[in-house]
Amino acid sequence: MLTQLLDPDAIVLQYPAQDAQDVIRLLSQKLLAKGYVHESFADAALAREAELPTGLILGGDINAAIPHTDVEHVIKPAVALATLAQPVIFRHMINPDEEVPVRLVFLMALEEPKSQVTMLQEIASILQSPQLVKQLADAASIDEITKILLQASA
Amino acid sequence: MSATKTILVACGTGIATSTVVAKNIEEYLKERGIQVNTRQCKATEVRSLAADADLIVTTTPLPKDLGKPVIQTLAFLTGIGKEAVLRQIEETLKA
Numbered sequence: 001m002l003t004q005l006l007d008p009d010a011i012v013l014q015y016p017a018q019d020a021q022d023v024i025r026l027l028s029q030k031l032l033a034k035g036y037v038h039e040s041f042a043d044a045a046l047a048r049e050a051e052l053p054t055g056l057i058l059g060g061d062i063n064a065a066i067p068h069t070d071v072e073h074v075i076k077p078a079v080a081l082a083t084l085a086q087p088v089i090f091r092h093m094i095n096p097d098e099e100v101p102v103r104l105v106f107l108m109a110l111e112e113p114k115s116q117v118t119m120l121q122e123i124a125s126i127l128q129s130p131q132l133v134k135q136l137a138d139a140a141s142i143d144e145i146t147k148i149l150l151q152a153s154a
Numbered sequence: 155m156s157a158t159k160t161i162l163v164a165c166g167t168g169i170a171t172s173t174v175v176a177k178n179i180e181e182y183l184k185e186r187g188i189q190v191n192t193r194q195c196k197a198t199e200v201r202s203l204a205a206d207a208d209l210i211v212t213t214t215p216l217p218k219d220l221g222k223p224v225i226q227t228l229a230f231l232t233g234i235g236k237e238a239v240l241r242q243i244e245e246t247l248k249a
Contacts, residue, residue, distance in 0.1 A: 052166035052197065052214055058232050066231075068170050093171075093213055094226050110169055117173050124174045128233030 002079060002122040003149050007034055010080035010107075011142050017082070020090045020102070021046055024067050027080035027107035036078035037109050044069040045107065055090030055100030060130025062137045063100050065090040066123065068108040077116055079123075080107040081145065083137050103137045126152055158189040159247050162207035162222075164214060168196040171213040171231060178230045179211065182240045188247065209246050 010030040017023045028042035048069045055065045087101035106123055110116050126132050132152055139145045161179060165172035176192040183190050195203055197214040204210060210224045213231070218224075223246050229236040 048166060054166075056228060056232055057234075059234055066170070068167065070167050071169065093228055094215060096215060108170065110167070112169060117177060120170060120174045121177065124231050127231055 001153065002119050002126075003146060003153065005077055005116075005119050006079045006081060006145075006149070007031075007036070008142050008146070009034055010036075010078065011145055012080075012082045013139060013142070013145070014085040015082050016086065017084050017088045019088050020049065020065070020067075023082050023084065023088065023105050024049060024107060027067075027082055027105065030080050031078055031107065031109055034078070036074070036076050038073050038075060041069065041073040041109065044073045049090070053091035053093060053096050055092045055098075055102055056127060057092065057100055058127055058130060058133055060133055062104060062130070062133050063087070063090075063102045064104040064106065064127055064133065065100070065102045066106050066108060068110055071110060071112055074109045074111055076109070077111040077119075078109045079119065080109075081105070081136075082107070083139065104133060122149075122153060158191055159208040160191045160193060160206055161243075161247075162200060162203055162210045163192050163194050164197050164200050164210060164212040164216065165194075166197055166214055168194050168199065175211055175213060175227075175230045178236075179240070179243060183244065183247075186244065188244065190247070209243065211243065 031037045082105045092098035163172040163176040172194040229239045
């Protein structure tokens with residue numbers, strides 16, 4: 001379940017990010033600090049994003065990115081979340097030349113496919129709801145984020 | 155009844171978005187009584203695995219010269235165009 005994998009210490013709200021790399025580094029650091037990932041995770045996630053970006057254009061005004069990398073950099077599955085005060089540019093997952101202004105970033109530390117299928121489905125269904133995306137992006141507290149996610153999965 | 159089709163589902167790591175895509179496709183086709191095997195792989199592995207696939211569905215850029223039908227879509231993540239792409243997948247398998 002997403003709320004179980006999303007560590008409150010790995011949620012950063014209204015972050016004034018410089019760029020996509022800044023967000024990925026910040027969230028990777030949060031996961032590293034809590035023992036979810038190896039030190040190699042941050043660089044691996046950045047390298048992956050540079051080659052196969054994860055920007056997604058969603059149905060509403062706010063877009064998201066779902067950076068992640070290979071299992072070898074992961075110790076325990078987890079998700080980190082950043083909402084951004086101002087959008088930063090990620091590139092589009094299918095058309096990497098296209099820029100996607102993003103305000104919601106889910107950094108995923110995945111162990112192997114089948115075990116996180118529910119969590120991945122949950123993230124996908126959140127992304128499919130412009131209303132939920134907006135609520136998350138504008139949330140002012142971690143409690144609010146948790147409440148929104150619990151309601152979404154109910 | 156035709157033989158079980160194989161769909162190669164690709165994404166960057168082979169474990170993340172391809173998981174969501176494969177699950178969605180399997181459920182949709184199962185409801186329609188269409189047997190499929192889905193196989194998840196990394197985008198970099200597609201060329202070597204394409205020979206055994208009837209269809210390739212991917213969330214990444216892919217080369218155009220794989221010799222098999224390729225559907226690039228983010229619909230299972232964003233919801234945008236989901237129904238249309240599921241129909242397209244069904245039609246491609248029936249062809």
